Amino acid sequence: QVQLVESGGGLVQPGGSLRLSCAASGSISSINVMGWYRQAPGKQRELVATITSGSSTDYADSVKGRFTISRDNAKNTVYLQMNSLKPEDTAVYYCNLRQSVAAYWGQGTQVTVSS
Numbered sequence: 001q002v003q004l005v006e007s008g009g010g011l012v013q014p015g016g017s018l019r020l021s022c023a024a025s026g027s028i029s030s031i032n033v034m035g036w037y038r039q040a041p042g043k044q045r046e047l048v049a050t051i052t053s054g055s056s057t058d059y060a061d062s063v064k065g066r067f068t069i070s071r072d073n074a075k076n077t078v079y080l081q082m083n084s085l086k087p088e089d090t091a092v093y094y095c096n097l098r099q100s101v102a103a104y105w106g107q108g109t110q111v112t113v114s115s
Contacts (some may be wrong), residue, residue: 001026001109002025002026002027002094002097002102002104003021003024003025003026003096003104004022004023004097004104004106005022005025005106006020006022006095006106006107006108006109007020007022007023007109008021008109009093009109009111011106011114012085012112012113014086014113014114015084015085018085018111019079019080020079020093020095020111021078021079022034022078022079023076023077023079024077025076028041028099029075030053030073030100032052032069032099033050033051033079033099034071034078034095034098035049035050035069035097036050036080036093037093037094037096038089038093039046039052039091040090040091043055045094047060048080048093049063049067049072049080050068050069050096051070053078055070055071055072057069060092063089064096065083066082066083066085067081067082068080068081068083077079077096078095086112086113087113088113088114088115089110090111091110091111092110092111093109
């Protein structure tokens with residue numbers, strides 16, 4: 001089993017920054033994809049960004065140029081640096097890890113962008 005623990009959410013003003021972290025523990029393969037998804041009230045969960053164990057990245061168009069995903073393989077931790085935040089970025093952000101045929105989710109962390 002794999003456990004994912006997120007941290008770093010909170011309330012920030014428009015234009016501000018936040019950094020999310022997600023630490024994975026348990027039976028983790030050296031080959032995996034970690035990522036961040038988000039779900040706003042009344043909307044479906046959507047991809048924000050992913051990063052492979054080889055550090056290839058992918059971003060949703062809505063966050064390109066503002067968010068940066070990175071990872072520390074030695075710590076099994078993935079980060080999401082969010083800059084120039086907008087009210088529409090408000091959502092619960094979920095960490096995800098995919099390896100082999102399995103997928104795991106964190107409990108989510110709330111990000112609220114409001115003045």
